[in-house]
Amino acid sequence: MESAICTLVTQFKEYAGKDxxxxxxxxxxxxxxxxxxxPNYAKNFSSPAAVEQLMSSxxxxxxxxLTFSExxxxxxxxxxxxxGFGQ
Known part of the structure; x- marks a missing residue:
């Protein structure tokens, strides 16, 4: 799990740092x-409006x-x- 957390943080910083x-x-x-x-999840958000709605949520x-917490x-x-956990 530690490796997965490091990957998530690294990827967030990599993409966040572009702007x-x-x-x-x-x-x-x-x-x-x-x-x-x-990419599989992004298929549901292929339009700019859908990405905007997701980001706003x-x-x-x-x-x-978006901060890392968000x-x-x-x-x-x-x-x-x-x-398969309910939310």
């Missing part, structure tokens, strides 16, 4: 991360960017779905 700050994902960075790192402070909500939901 400047490594601590938040912009909309474009988020879309690039989805497409590249979560995760963006708790409504600043137009992004982690998505990872938790995906892991729960993968494991």
């Amino acid at each position: 400047g700050s490594t601590s938040t994902l912009s909309k474009d960075e988020f879309q690039n991360l989805l497409t590249s790192q979560l 995760l963006d708790e402070n409504n600043d137009g960017e 992004f982690w909500q998505l990872i938790g939901k995906l892991a729960s779905q993968q494991g």
Whole structure:
């Protein structure tokens, strides 16, 4: 599990750092991360409007960017779905 956590943090920082700050994902960075790192999930969010809606649902402070904590909500939901855990 430690390796999986390190991978998630590393990938978040890699994509977040493309527009400047490594601590938040912009909309474009988020879309690039989805497409590249979560391609099967991204099929459900192929339109810019769908990505915008997903990002808005995760963006708790409504600043137009995702912190790691906000992004982690998505990872938790995906892991729960993968494991067959109700949420």
